[in-house]
Amino acid sequence: MHNKDVSKQFLDNRHQLVTVSSELKVVESDNVIFYLDKGSDITEFHPFFYTLTTIFDELETSHRFFCIQIEFLGKRRYIDIQTKKSIENQEVYVFIEDMTEHYKNVHQIKQVRNESIIQFNVVQELNNQLEVQRGFKNKFLANVSHEIRTPLNSIKGFLNVLKVSEVSKEQLDIINIVQDSSDTLVTILDDLLDISKIEAGRLEIKNRRFDFKSFIDVLRKTYALRAQEKRLDFDFEIGENIPNFLVGDRLRINQILINLLENALRYTHQGSIKLNISTSSRNLRRIPITFEIIDTGIGIAPENLERIFESFTQLEKRGLFGGSGLGLSIVKQLTGLMESELEVKSVEGEGSSFNFTLTLGVSHDQKSKIERDSVPLIALPDKEIKGKKKKKKRILYGEDIEVNQLLMTKLMADHGGYSLDIAKNGEWVIEYLERYPYDLLLLDLTMPVMDGFDAATVIRNHSNKQIRKIPIIALTARTTQEEKELAKEAGINAFLIKPLDQKALFETIDRLLNRYKKKKQEED
């Protein structure tokens, strides 16, 4: 008895029993939690109780409902409800349990959880939006490739330095491997930049006369060798009616063919690779030339045929620096720029064939070997200079980035033929030139205070003839045509692209110095 009284105290303010008639009227209620008038319509108290209609219609005699939210006297309560039909099916017993305290805790937890998940979703959504926005993508690509180029520049440079220092055979092997890898990185960077340029509509096709036959010949020899290394046959066929000299963008045609041939090499493990070049026309001005690259490689599954050209699915799928990368996507876009369409046929396990047709101009001059845009290289082998005992030439280097300064110092020290001074910006370059006599100026184009373009302009307009005439070589990580043009306008004589190629650097220096010497002799 005593026990029951105590338990009643605990239970009763949380439990209520209501009897409801089949007309949904309150028959009886102990009114512990809610006050319900006898004879009143229970659905007027709360719309939950419309459910009871269904319960009368059902066979099942009892039901449970959890966590029903009810506002009562201005307070929110959470209740669990159990229903049970009377045996005669005349009435329903509704057993109400007030679970407010328990569910309030649950609510707090879910509130925090849901809010954080939604916030995360929103961030994800924003990320996706950014990614699909072309502008962002291209800018991102251009920036990233530029950012990577600078440190890569010093890696490549120091590798060159390392290579000519005293290293063991094994170390040399390792250096070669690292060098190969950084060359690959440079290619990927160039590809990335190309893609962002194509997509931003900034890549132009430049048509010029060029020696098509000898261009193809170099390609043929290179890939015959590459195929041989992989123990593959390399078949080559070129139509006899194809003229020697054509007008087109040799650089881009080369890029397309190399990408396709590399792709064929990568995915062919036995059999052959074939390059077919043909034309169906004998027109004297413009002819369609069909290029066909056929391999007996692993082939492409039908569902992937379209996808292989999508650069970004590839990026995602294969990882930025793995796999076949961006090559095919570039080929697709470049052929598009040349108003051609890249077609691919493939049977999984048997091989693939890529083909496209370019309409190229036929040069009216089919004899002269000189190509208008090629610069003849007058290269003096390093040893020849080293061997001769002569006064060292003085070179000034305008460069703000320390690692580049260091690198150049090292290169020059190893070469031994020159003495080098360094100025940290354009203003210092002018200052040095006015103070000391120099034979040549190496100029970084992006420097603080006064950049390379401005420095060159000042130099070319200088009152001192010695300064005015100094040969200038621009060094830059940037490679746009526009900048080359600007540099030329500013009076820059040569243009070298970072990462610096040691050989090209000294060749260019020698070439300019020789030219300058000759000019001086003529003038004197």
Next chain:
Amino acid sequence: MSVSKKIVLLGHFGVGKSSLLRRFVENTFSENYMVTIGVHIMKKEVAVENDAVTLIIWDVEGTDDFTKYRSSYLMGASSFIYVFDATRAITYSDLKYNLNHINEKFRGIPVHVVGNKVDLVDENDLLKELEAQEIKHSYLSSAKTGKNVELLFQDIAAQLVTHAQ
């Protein structure tokens, strides 16, 4: 007493089920997110031509997995409203899967798919996205501006009345 019909609001959490209901019944809206747990039930009488129907609308706690719904919440429903959030693709990416589940368990009971929060998105972009994912929606709504909210419930009410007779 007019006929009463039970309607259940389904969907992921935070998509605006409670907001749509509040807009419809009380014509108010709040930017604050107050998570619904369990179920909150409201009713409203809707006139359909010369008739009237009382909609008993069950606003059920949101979930991304429809197999987890308590069957006691869904039983006796005459119609479902499946709400997704137009600003969060994740709330409709699994729509087909969840819809299948409902259609299988509740054969013949109509499900109205509603894309909510359209005040926050570019409708053309959304339509393209939905088409790409082959999602067929019945309404694009905004609990905030009230867009299509009245229409949605009105149409459902009309459908329920004509079907009942």
